[in-house]
Amino acid sequence: MSTQPSETTATLDNPARRLLLKGSAGVLAAYGLMHLVPTSRADTLETLPDYVSWKRQQDLILHGSETIETRRDAIRSGVITPSRTLFVRNNLPAPDPAITEDPDAWEISIEGVGNPRTLSLGELKRMQVTSVASVLQCSGNGRAFFPHGASGTQWSVGAAGCVVWTGVPLKAVIDELGGSADGARYITATGGETIPEGLEPKDIMVERSIPTEALESALLAWEMNDEPLDRAHGGPLRLVVPGYYGVNNVKYVRQLAMTEEQTDAKIQVSGYRVRDVGVSGSSDQPSMWEMNVKSWVTLPLDTTHEGRNLIYGVAFGGTKAIDKVEVSVDGGESWQEAEIIGPDLGPYAWRPFVLATELSSGEHRIVSRATDMDGNSQPRERTDNERGYGHNGWEDHGVSVNVG
Numbered sequence: 001m002s003t004q005p006s007e008t009t010a011t012l013d014n015p016a017r018r019l020l021l022k023g024s025a026g027v028l029a030a031y032g033l034m035h036l037v038p039t040s041r042a043d044t045l046e047t048l049p050d051y052v053s054w055k056r057q058q059d060l061i062l063h064g065s066e067t068i069e070t071r072r073d074a075i076r077s078g079v080i081t082p083s084r085t086l087f088v089r090n091n092l093p094a095p096d097p098a099i100t101e102d103p104d105a106w107e108i109s110i111e112g113v114g115n116p117r118t119l120s121l122g123e124l125k126r127m128q129v130t131s132v133a134s135v136l137q138c139s140g141n142g143r144a145f146f147p148h149g150a151s152g153t154q155w156s157v158g159a160a161g162c163v164v165w166t167g168v169p170l171k172a173v174i175d176e177l178g179g180s181a182d183g184a185r186y187i188t189a190t191g192g193e194t195i196p197e198g199l200e201p202k203d204i205m206v207e208r209s210i211p212t213e214a215l216e217s218a219l220l221a222w223e224m225n226d227e228p229l230d231r232a233h234g235g236p237l238r239l240v241v242p243g244y245y246g247v248n249n250v251k252y253v254r255q256l257a258m259t260e261e262q263t264d265a266k267i268q269v270s271g272y273r274v275r276d277v278g279v280s281g282s283s284d285q286p287s288m289w290e291m292n293v294k295s296w297v298t299l300p301l302d303t304t305h306e307g308r309n310l311i312y313g314v315a316f317g318g319t320k321a322i323d324k325v326e327v328s329v330d331g332g333e334s335w336q337e338a339e340i341i342g343p344d345l346g347p348y349a350w351r352p353f354v355l356a357t358e359l360s361s362g363e364h365r366i367v368s369r370a371t372d373m374d375g376n377s378q379p380r381e382r383t384d385n386e387r388g389y390g391h392n393g394w395e396d397h398g399v400s401v402n403v404g
Contacts, residue, residue: 188208
C-alpha cells in the first residue's frame with residue numbers, strides 16, 4: 001500500500017537537532033539557527049527567502065528557509081533542470097552574499113598531497129576545465145513515503161534535479177600538487193559556513209569523507225548550468241561528486257584533504273547513516289555515498305483524458321547509466337517498456353522517458369521501474385530505515401490518475 005506524502009509538512013534534517021537536547025536552544029535561536037530543528041506544518045514558508053528570491057516560486061514547495069523542493073509537475077520531461085527550479089537543501093545558513101562578489105578571490109586549502117598549498121579560485125580556473133551533467137539528489141528524497149514518520153524534511157520526489165557543472169577535475173588538482181599522500185583512502189572536504197560561537201564545531205560543521213575512487217570523476221565546480229555558481233547552491237566553489245548523494249557535494253568548500261581515515265565530524269560519524277528504525281547512528285553503518293537506480297513519473301499526475309496518452313518521467317542510475325525504463329498503468333500488474341528520449345549526457349545524468357499508451361476510463365495507478373547497465377532494477381518496496389534515506393522503491397513513487 002503506497003503512502004502519500006503531504007506537500008505542506010516539513011521537518012529539517014540536520015545534525016544540530018540533538019544540540020537542543022543539550023540545552024543549546026538559546027544559542028541556536030540567538031544565531032538564527034532554529035530552522036535546523038524539526039518544524040511543523042505551521043512553520044512552512046509562504047514566500048522565498050531573499051537569498052533564493054530569483055527562483056521561480058510556482059515551481060517550488062517551500063518547506064523551510066533552507067529546504068525548498070521542486071514540484072513534480074515542474075520536472076516534466078526536461079533533460080536539464082533550470083537553476084530557477086532546482087531544489088535547495090542547506091545544512092547551515094548560506095554565508096554572507098559578499099562571498100560571491102569576487103569569486104576568483106575565494107581560497108581553498110589542499111592537504112594530504114605531496115605539495116600542500118592554498119589555491120584561489122582564479123588559480124584553479126587556469127589549471128584545467130571540464131563540464132559534466134549529473135543528478136543532484138538529497139539523501140532523504142522520498143522520505144515522505146515512509147510510514148514510520150522519519151524525521152527530516154518530508155521530500156516527495158523533488159529533492160533532485162539534473163544540472164551541468166563546470167570546473168576543474170579534482171584529480172588534475174591533486175596531480176598538480178604532487179599526488180595523494182601515501183595511505184590516503186578518503187577525500188575529505190570541509191564547507192565554509194560560519195560556525196556560531198557557543199556550538200561545538202564538529203557537531204554542526206559540514207565536513208564529509210568519501211572513498212578515493214571518486215577522485216576519477218569529482219570536480220571543483222564554479223559554474224552551474226553555464227552561470228557562475230550562486231551561493232544558494234554552494235558558490236563560489238563547490239565539490240561535485242557525480243553519482244553521489246548531495247551531502248557529499250560540499251558547498252563553499254574551503255578545505256580538501258586526502259586522508260587515511262574518515263572525518264570525526266558528526267555529520268559523517270553518525271549522520272547520513274542507514275540504520276534500522278529506532279537505532280542510533282554510528283560509524284559502522286552504511287554511509288550515504290553512491291546513489292541507487294531510481295525513476296518516477298512526472299506527467300500526468302492527477303487527471304487525464306480517455307484514450308491515447310503520453311506518460312513522462314525521469315530515470316537515473318547514480319554512478320551507472322540507465323539501460324531501460326518500464327511503466328505500468330495498473331500498479332505493477334503488467335509492464336511496458338518506455339522510450340528513453342533526449343540527448344545522452346553521460347552516465348551521471350538522468351534520462352527522460354515517455355510511454356505512449358491507451359488509458360481507459362477510471363482510476364489508474366501509474367508506476368515506473370528503471371534498470372541500470374549492470375542489471376540493477378528498482379525494487380517494489382522501500383527499505384525502511386530510521387532517517388528515510390535512499391528510497392528507490394517503485395510502488396511508493398507512483399501516482400493515481402483519474403481518466404475520463
